[in-house]
Amino acid sequence: MAFDPEEWRQYRAKMNERILSVENRSIRRFFALDTDVYEAGALDARTKELMGLVASLVLRCDDCVRYHVERCVAEGVSAEEMAEALAVALVVGGSITIPYLRRAFEALDAFSV
Amino acid sequence: MAFDPEEWRQYRAKMNERILSVENRSIRRFFALDTDVYEAGALDARTKELMGLVASLVLRCDDCVRYHVERCVAEGVSAEEMAEALAVALVVGGSITIPYLRRAFEALDAFSV
Amino acid sequence: MAFDPEEWRQYRAKMNERILSVENRSIRRFFALDTDVYEAGALDARTKELMGLVASLVLRCDDCVRYHVERCVAEGVSAEEMAEALAVALVVGGSITIPYLRRAFEALDAFSV
Amino acid sequence: MAFDPEEWRQYRAKMNERILSVENRSIRRFFALDTDVYEAGALDARTKELMGLVASLVLRCDDCVRYHVERCVAEGVSAEEMAEALAVALVVGGSITIPYLRRAFEALDAFSV
Amino acid sequence: MAFDPEEWRQYRAKMNERILSVENRSIRRFFALDTDVYEAGALDARTKELMGLVASLVLRCDDCVRYHVERCVAEGVSAEEMAEALAVALVVGGSITIPYLRRAFEALDAFSV
Amino acid sequence: MAFDPEEWRQYRAKMNERILSVENRSIRRFFALDTDVYEAGALDARTKELMGLVASLVLRCDDCVRYHVERCVAEGVSAEEMAEALAVALVVGGSITIPYLRRAFEALDAFSV
Numbered sequence A, B, C, D, E, F: 001m002a003f004d005p006e007e008w009r010q011y012r013a014k015m016n017e018r019i020l021s022v023e024n025r026s027i028r029r030f031f032a033l034d035t036d037v038y039e040a041g042a043l044d045a046r047t048k049e050l051m052g053l054v055a056s057l058v059l060r061c062d063d064c065v066r067y068h069v070e071r072c073v074a075e076g077v078s079a080e081e082m083a084e085a086l087a088v089a090l091v092v093g094g095s096i097t098i099p100y101l102r103r104a105f106e107a108l109d110a111f112s113v
Helices: A005-020 A026-035 A045-058 A062-073 A079-093 A097-109 B007-022 B025-038 B045-058 B062-074 B081-095 B093-110 C005-021 C025-036 C045-058 C062-074 C077-094 C095-111 D005-018 D025-036 D044-058 D062-074 D078-094 D096-111 E006-018 E025-036 E045-058 E064-074 E079-093 E095-110 F005-020 F025-036 F046-060 F062-074 F079-093 F094-110
Strands: none
Touching: A005 A026, A005 A062, A005 A097, A026 A045, A026 D025, A026 E006, A026 F079, A026 F094, A045 A079, A045 A097, A045 B045, A045 B062, A045 C077, A045 E095, A062 F094, A079 A097, A079 B045, A079 C095, A079 D096, A079 E025, A097 C077, A097 E006, B007 B025, B007 B062, B007 B093, B007 C095, B025 C077, B025 E025, B045 B062, B045 B081, B045 B093, B062 B093, B062 C095, B062 D044, B062 E045, B081 C025, B081 D025, B081 E064, B093 C005, B093 D005, B093 D025, B093 D062, C005 C025, C005 C062, C005 C095, C005 D096, C005 F046, C025 D078, C025 D096, C025 F025, C025 F079, C045 C062, C045 C077, C045 D025, C045 E045, C045 E079, C062 C077, C062 C095, C077 C095, C077 D096, C095 E025, D005 D025, D005 D062, D025 F046, D044 D062, D044 D078, D044 D096, D044 F046, D062 D096, D062 E006, D078 D096, D078 E095, D078 F046, D096 E079, D096 F094, E006 E025, E006 E064, E006 E095, E025 F025, E045 E064, E045 E079, E045 E095, E045 F025, E045 F046, E045 F062, E064 E079, E064 E095, E064 F062, E079 F025, E095 F005, E095 F025, F005 F025, F005 F062, F046 F094, F062 F094, F079 F094
């Protein structure tokens, strides 16, 4: 069950490449949009990454949670701020999010080394 | 279909009172916790309200969206910031959130008068 | 916003009749199965209705919640038992269920007259 | 509770205009993409609309269901084909979709006049 | 893919400890509440665990299903009662729950040894 | 993380057998209905499998996605058609479906050998 950040990153990169190799304009546009929407604007990038984290936890997607934990760490979000964001998600999403919260903290520890 | 903020607030207040009149400790504790988690800490209250808004839209709960739109307006979140938060939620949650996005903007206009 | 049990029952009966008028075997079999699964077996009918209520609240379907509230009342579930079931659902499903919880109590009051 | 197609269309058009009046590039690009993805390609438009209908029912979004029912009718999908698509969605999504199925048939009758 | 109850329990215990080591009052209160709500009251503990099981299956969370299967076994719920509870969840949640149902039975067999 | 179709098929067959060994009529009827609903009628089997695929992706169930990818390949759905179906699901379901989309393409490659 141990989370391996390097294996995870490689799988993600390989499969993204696989998906974008398909001649499908809608999929490509969606991926471009998905990068664009997190860029700093009226809200800064770290606030948007925190939003992505909260959305990922309440929707219970482990890979999405890991991705935004990694991005939050890269944007300099502190452990205390991350815990408060996860607490909001836990209260909104309920106890059904707890297993995903465990894996979020596991990812946080892996990415904070 | 028109959203009436005053009717909406009254229904919410009346039913919250009804729920808390029940002698059930878990429900009461949950309601207290739900207030507490949005209080300023390492993250300020407006960031937490924006998170609540994004979580509510991706989970597609109209009343929750309305509540956090109202709270964001009260915290001084600008229309441009709110639009960026809603854009993140739209990309995360997909086109299935669009009807809820319409009602989010309707609520924004109603609460911004 | 006031819930009208009679109008609600009539709409449900009319549309169920409309759906079952369609010559589609899968739909008919599903409806039969949906009745069957709540019948008393190793578990009694009231336990099953309470399960249906909890499932409906965590999945946030107002009409389903109302249906199982009505069935629970008919099975003699007490208000205190119903509140405990709803508390479990609230903790599992989180604050996003609160607007549905309000409508659950509104339905409970309407069906308990 | 009666569904009024004309009022529904007007609200949708008005709020889409409101949303697109916002200077937010991500939202505009998402709306463009959402139109584009249903255009005929390797799969024809009616197959894509049927997919949109099934996705909308299993995700339980009334407005999305209505939109795709209207589009399916416009693409010449027969009532029998629509019922089979809805049956697939019912089996995938379970009894929690039944209230949405009722409103799907109500919309079908309203749009088939 | 084989489920290992001991490894699963250890991971859960370790990560719960990790989460509760964080100085975050909301998270701690939520965990306390999550224990409290399943305690016997007007409804007995086994009915509440069965509700937790049904909620976990319809929300499709493997770890939550496993947890409540283990708790149901501990509370003396029979295999027949558990199957009836899972049948209710299957009908409510639809065929999308079937892979989770497989893992529920795998967990049941692992915990019943 | 590599997907092994053979191991996956064996686990599925073994656990389906386990589930159907239980003397529970509702579960058995549900499994029969789940097979029946994909049979050709007014819509052909490949259209129904594509619907099952889209529904599985928007509901984010890896095993369900894999099952319908395999069935689509068996029904002669082309890679281009499958990509268009997945694009519809991506736009409906949003970026939260992307990790599941990666695994869908991994399954497609595994089943297309």
